[in-house]
Amino acid sequence: MAQEEVVLEALDVHAAYGTHAVLHGVSLRVAPGETVALLGCNGSGKTTLLRLLSGLHAPASGQVLLFGQPLSRMRPRERAHRLAVLAQRPLFLPGMLARDFVLLGRYSRLPWWGMYSAADRAAAAAALEEVGASGLAQRPMRELSGGEAQRVALARTLAQETPLLLLDELSAALDAARAVALFDVLERRRRRGAAIVMAIHDCSLAALYATRLVGLREGVVLFDGPVTRVFTEENLAALYGTPLRVVAHPDNGQPQALVAQTCGPPADGSFAPVSRSGGCVRS
Amino acid sequence: MQHASPFFRRPAVVLLCVFLLCLISLPLSCLPGPAGIAAGDVWAALAAPLGFGDPVSSETSLIVLDIRLSRACMALLCGGALATAGVALQGVLRNPLADPFTLGISAGAACGASVMIAFGAPLAVLLGVSAAGLISGGALLGALLALGGALWLGRSGGTFSRESIILGGIAVAAFLGAVVALVKALNEESVTSIVFWIMGSLQGRGWNDLPLLLATLLPGLCCIACCWRALDVLGLGDEQAAQTGLAVGRARLLLLLGASSMTAGCVAVAGVIGFVGLVAPHVLRLRLGVGHGPLLFGAFFGGGLLLLWADVAARSLLGGGVEIPVGVVTALIGGPFFAFLVKRR
Numbered sequence: 289m290a291q292e293e294v295v296l297e298a299l300d301v302h303a304a305y306g307t308h309a310v311l312h313g314v315s316l317r318v319a320p321g322e323t324v325a326l327l328g329c330n331g332s333g334k335t336t337l338l339r340l341l342s343g344l345h346a347p348a349s350g351q352v353l354l355f356g357q358p359l360s361r362m363r364p365r366e367r368a369h370r371l372a373v374l375a376q377r378p379l380f381l382p383g384m385l386a387r388d389f390v391l392l393g394r395y396s397r398l399p400w401w402g403m404y405s406a407a408d409r410a411a412a413a414a415a416l417e418e419v420g421a422s423g424l425a426q427r428p429m430r431e432l433s434g435g436e437a438q439r440v441a442l443a444r445t446l447a448q449e450t451p452l453l454l455l456d457e458l459s460a461a462l463d464a465a466r467a468v469a470l471f472d473v474l475e476r477r478r479r480r481g482a483a484i485v486m487a488i489h490d491c492s493l494a495a496l497y498a499t500r501l502v503g504l505r506e507g508v509v510l511f512d513g514p515v516t517r518v519f520t521e522e523n524l525a526a527l528y529g530t531p532l533r534v535v536a537h538p539d540n541g542q543p544q545a546l547v548a549q550t551c552g553p554p555a556d557g558s559f560a561p562v563s564r565s566g567g568c569v570r571s
Numbered sequence: 572m573q574h575a576s577p578f579f580r581r582p583a584v585v586l587l588c589v590f591l592l593c594l595i596s597l598p599l600s601c602l603p604g605p606a607g608i609a610a611g612d613v614w615a616a617l618a619a620p621l622g623f624g625d626p627v628s629s630e631t632s633l634i635v636l637d638i639r640l641s642r643a644c645m646a647l648l649c650g651g652a653l654a655t656a657g658v659a660l661q662g663v664l665r666n667p668l669a670d671p672f673t674l675g676i677s678a679g680a681a682c683g684a685s686v687m688i689a690f691g692a693p694l695a696v697l698l699g700v701s702a703a704g705l706i707s708g709g710a711l712l713g714a715l716l717a718l719g720g721a722l723w724l725g726r727s728g729g730t731f732s733r734e735s736i737i738l739g740g741i742a743v744a745a746f747l748g749a750v751v752a753l754v755k756a757l758n759e760e761s762v763t764s765i766v767f768w769i770m771g772s773l774q775g776r777g778w779n780d781l782p783l784l785l786a787t788l789l790p791g792l793c794c795i796a797c798c799w800r801a802l803d804v805l806g807l808g809d810e811q812a813a814q815t816g817l818a819v820g821r822a823r824l825l826l827l828l829g830a831s832s833m834t835a836g837c838v839a840v841a842g843v844i845g846f847v848g849l850v851a852p853h854v855l856r857l858r859l860g861v862g863h864g865p866l867l868f869g870a871f872f873g874g875g876l877l878l879l880w881a882d883v884a885a886r887s888l889l890g891g892g893v894e895i896p897v898g899v900v901t902a903l904i905g906g907p908f909f910a911f912l913v914k915r916r
Contacts, residue, residue: 342814343813343814344810344813344814363818364813364814364816364817364818364819365816365818367814367816368814368815368816369816371814372814373811373814375810375811375814378807378811379806379807379808379811380806380807381803381806381861382861383856383860383861384803384806384860384861384862385860388803388862392803392804392807392815393815395800395804395815395816395817396815396816398800400797402799402800402864448815
């Protein structure tokens with residue numbers, strides 16, 4: 289990892305919606321070939337930070353630099369050449385074919401007369417192939433399942449061919465197999481030098497794919513570092529406010545988190561008696 | 572799952588058919604009329620300027636070329652402009668029920684025209700223009716002022732949000748509608764003319780009105796043509812459109828101005844002709860899909876075709892030279908269609 293080279297840099301950014309402050313002085317550096325996972329509870333500021341990093345939301349103070357240039361002064365087209373975003377809930381025209389939807393990712397490269405070139409079509413086809421959705425190309429978006437639409441949306445993001453990808457909850461609508469397949473796609477992109485920043489709820493999946501973890505709690509960075517150093521029981525308990533156990537993955541030794549105590553049935557298979565209040569007392 | 576679409580469903584074939592139908596309809600629409608000219612003479616009159624066939628009497632030539640053909644061309648251009656503006660506004664506002672008059676342009680034009688009909692006679696003498704010219708001018712001015720008002724109301728925080736633009740249009744339309752009612756109350760003898768004008772008509776329109784129409788239509792078409800792909804991108808929602816590289820605010824303003832300029836020109840020439848901007852885009856969307864390139868092209872010719880034949884119906888249904896306002900004909904077609912659209916949503 290070249291220390292000098294920085295794709296994206298947030299310098300002490302603060303953000304607020306109206307009077308409600310969401311981020312309190314967050315700093316972050318992302319280098320090429322890094323996958324940074326943003327961890328945190330709901331409302332911890334992950335999505336807001338992603339919005340700031342993608343230029344959608346202006347920081348109340350502090351600034352975001354993309355390849356050393358202030359993001360706020362970049363034109364949309366320049367920005368779209370450098371970073372691509374996958375939203376949590378991608379919108380689309382329902383009647384649009386998946387292929388045409390993916391082609392919209394090439395918009396920033398179109399000439400003024402707006403026609404796609406052969407290179408654009410090839411990039412869109414390659415992106416669909418990459419996410420394993422070539423078979424969906426001719427289907428209208430409204431006919432796709434949530435997971436299929438998410439894959440096609442990722443293809444649109446990839447078709448933008450940017451050195452930086454920002455992803456908000458890629459795996460939320462996907463089953464485990466599909467999620468792993470898409471994270472594999474992102475890992476291949478990373479190995480080719482792309483920088484990836486993703487907000488993710490599944491911290492175990494994050495530990496398998498991210499090179500760095502950033503924990504956000506109430507708009508403040510709680511920890512920031514390589515997986516092996518920061519993925520600890522103390523950090524995770526502080527982050528999520530519930531005890532988690534960290535164990536080694538049996539295949540590759542990466543740390544994985546397990547919920548420590550639950551109300552689930554006991555391990556011996558006997559059913560716990562149901563208390564009158566329906567509550568669950570953790571020891 | 573690749574469907575080989577049937578030949579007549581391919582967008583390119585549909586577009587070609589609509590275009591050819593327009594070409595055929597222009598001379599065909601010159602056939603009916605109160606002057607009772609035989610079909611053979613009509614063909615001869617149409618062919619004469621092209622250097623074919625036998626010469627016809629100057630009277631026949633005048634009726635066919637300067638009255639019927641010029642009116643057909645105006646209908647084609649107005650219909651095309653209204654439908655294109657409809658596609659653009661539906662795309663920009665991401666609202667299938669938007670039409671060229673969503674921004675209060677019709678109310679502005681009606682207001683400007685009403686004031687001129689009721690109180691404009693001295694002004695016409697003063698300026699030395701015809702009454703019809705003054706009404707057109709008043710309508711254009713009213714339309715532009717209403718548009719300005721709606722955009723001003725719809726502008727919040729330096730950008731134009733979809734909701735506030737629509738609300739701005741509604742507010743402007745409601746206010747100007749009241750002004751028209753006031754004008755009618757103050758000047759009762761002008762009520763019939765105002766009502767007839769508001770219903771929209773191409774009666775008496777011809778080559779004289781072409782410069783005014785083209786002066787608003789061509790800049791409008793240019794604005795929309797520059798941003799046609801942006802209409803597709805805007806379907807992703809403002810935020811994702813911006814992340815895809817679109818300067819959302821600028822594209823939206825250009826498209827709104829383009830669509831409004833075209834609409835204002837049509838309204839100044841032909842009054843308020845409803846539903847063309849709604850019916851033509853939706854029918855064509857069924858065949859051409861949601862991509863805006865083919866849709867804008869198809870809507871121009873499809874809308875023209877619709878208004879051309881609606882105008883033929885308007886001037887020949889009653890016979891004896893009595894006309895129905897063409898806005899009534901399009902509303903009679905458009906009303907039920909609109910209901911169907913709402914029901915199916």
